[in-house]
Amino acid sequence: MTMEQLIQELKEHLIEELNLEDITPEDIDAEAPLFGEGLGLDSIDALEIILILEKNYGVRLANSAEAKPVFYSVKTLAEYVMQNRK
Amino acid sequence: MRCFVQRVMTDREVTTDLKQLIxxxxxxxxxxRVVKMAVSTAVECVGGVEQIDGLDTILTATGWGCLADSERFLRNLISxxxxxxxxxxxxxxxxxxxxGQVALLRHNHCYNVTYVHRGHSFEDALLDALMRAADGQGAQMLVGAFDEMTPSQHRIMERMGLFRTWKDGEGAVFALLTACQTEHSVAEVAGIDFPSEGLDAAAVHARYATDERTKVIWNDWSIAGCYPTASAQAFRKAVELIEQGTPEVIVYNAYQEASPAVIRVRWVG
Structure with a gap:
C-alpha cells in the first residue's frame, strides 16, 4: 500500500468511526491539524483513533509522549502506521 | 400537588432542522437515533436551544435507555x-x-434526574415534577420520556408473543411544565397516584373523576404501541383532549396488568 492509499484509507476510517457528518475524504486536508482547529476533534476521538490504528493496522502507541506529534494530522498518522504496522 | 402544562409534543411533531436544534x-x-429523537423533541418543546437556559428542572424517563448503544457496546465487548x-x-x-445532553447544549447545571422504572418511568418523573412544584421550585421544568425499538429487542418481544396483541412502538414525548399557571398554560396536571391493585374503567372513574364529562384514557399499549414509556403518549393525548374542550382526562397506565399508575389532567379554566 502506498502512502497516498494509506492516507485515503485513514480518512475513510476517521469519517466512519467518528461519524463525521457531511464530510468526504476529499474535504480532509491530510496535513491540517486533527485536534482543536481543522476537524476539531477532541479527547474521546483520540481514543477512537487509537482503536482505529490498533484494530486495522496492529499499531500500538508505545508511550503517550509520542501521541501528540503522531496525532497531529492524517499525514503524521499515516507515517507512523507505515513505520510501525505489522 | 399540581403543575401546569405549557406545551407537550412528540418526536413526530418536530419540524425544525436537527442542526438548528442541536x-x-x-x-x-x-x-x-434515540438520543437525536429525544433531544430534538426536548429542544423544540422548550422553544429552541437558547430556552434551555431558563430551565430549573430537567427530568427524563426511560424504560430501556439508549438500547442501540448498549447493544453496540456489549457486542463490541464480546467480539x-x-x-x-x-x-x-x-x-x-x-x-x-x-x-445530560440537553443540559450540556447550554451548560445548564440545574436539577437533572433520570427515572428508569420500566412502565412507570414517566409517572415517576412526573411525580418528581409535582413534588418540585409543591416545594416552591420548578418554575420551568422539562419532563420527558423516550424509548427506542431495536431489531434485537423486536425479535425478543416477538418471541415473547407480545405482538400477537399489540403493535411494536417507540418514541419520545416532552412537556414543558411550570409550578404556576401562566397565560400559556394549556392544562393542569392535577394529581398522580399509584393504586395498589388493578382497577377497571368504572372504578377508575369512580375513584378519580371529579366531573361527569371526564374521559379515561386506558394506556394498554393500543395508543402508541408496546414499549415502557408509552404512557407519555397517552399523557400527550390527554392534553390534546383538554385543548379540545374535555374538562378532565384520567390516564390509566395498566402496564402489564400490575402496579398501575394514574395521572389526572384538568382544564385550567
Missing part, C-alpha cells in the same frame, strides 16, 4: 474479547444520556 456538530455526531472497546457507545449508552 447546533454542536461534535455532540450531534455522537448521538444515536473484541473485552479489549479495544470504543468509548462512544459506552459513554452514550447510559440511561441519563438524554437529560
Amino acid at each position: 447546533p454542536d456538530a461534535a455532540m450531534r455526531r455522537r448521538m444515536s 473484541e474479547q473485552e479489549q479495544l472497546l470504543n468509548p462512544t457507545p459506552f459513554i452514550q449508552s447510559t440511561f441519563n444520556t438524554v437529560g
Whole structure:
C-alpha cells in the first residue's frame, strides 16, 4: 500500500468511526491539524483513533509522549502506521 | 400537588432542522437515533436551544435507555474479547444520556434526574415534577420520556408473543411544565397516584373523576404501541383532549396488568 492509499484509507476510517457528518475524504486536508482547529476533534476521538490504528493496522502507541506529534494530522498518522504496522 | 402544562409534543411533531436544534456538530455526531429523537423533541418543546437556559428542572424517563448503544457496546465487548472497546457507545449508552445532553447544549447545571422504572418511568418523573412544584421550585421544568425499538429487542418481544396483541412502538414525548399557571398554560396536571391493585374503567372513574364529562384514557399499549414509556403518549393525548374542550382526562397506565399508575389532567379554566 502506498502512502497516498494509506492516507485515503485513514480518512475513510476517521469519517466512519467518528461519524463525521457531511464530510468526504476529499474535504480532509491530510496535513491540517486533527485536534482543536481543522476537524476539531477532541479527547474521546483520540481514543477512537487509537482503536482505529490498533484494530486495522496492529499499531500500538508505545508511550503517550509520542501521541501528540503522531496525532497531529492524517499525514503524521499515516507515517507512523507505515513505520510501525505489522 | 399540581403543575401546569405549557406545551407537550412528540418526536413526530418536530419540524425544525436537527442542526438548528442541536447546533454542536461534535455532540450531534455522537448521538444515536434515540438520543437525536429525544433531544430534538426536548429542544423544540422548550422553544429552541437558547430556552434551555431558563430551565430549573430537567427530568427524563426511560424504560430501556439508549438500547442501540448498549447493544453496540456489549457486542463490541464480546467480539473484541473485552479489549479495544470504543468509548462512544459506552459513554452514550447510559440511561441519563438524554437529560445530560440537553443540559450540556447550554451548560445548564440545574436539577437533572433520570427515572428508569420500566412502565412507570414517566409517572415517576412526573411525580418528581409535582413534588418540585409543591416545594416552591420548578418554575420551568422539562419532563420527558423516550424509548427506542431495536431489531434485537423486536425479535425478543416477538418471541415473547407480545405482538400477537399489540403493535411494536417507540418514541419520545416532552412537556414543558411550570409550578404556576401562566397565560400559556394549556392544562393542569392535577394529581398522580399509584393504586395498589388493578382497577377497571368504572372504578377508575369512580375513584378519580371529579366531573361527569371526564374521559379515561386506558394506556394498554393500543395508543402508541408496546414499549415502557408509552404512557407519555397517552399523557400527550390527554392534553390534546383538554385543548379540545374535555374538562378532565384520567390516564390509566395498566402496564402489564400490575402496579398501575394514574395521572389526572384538568382544564385550567
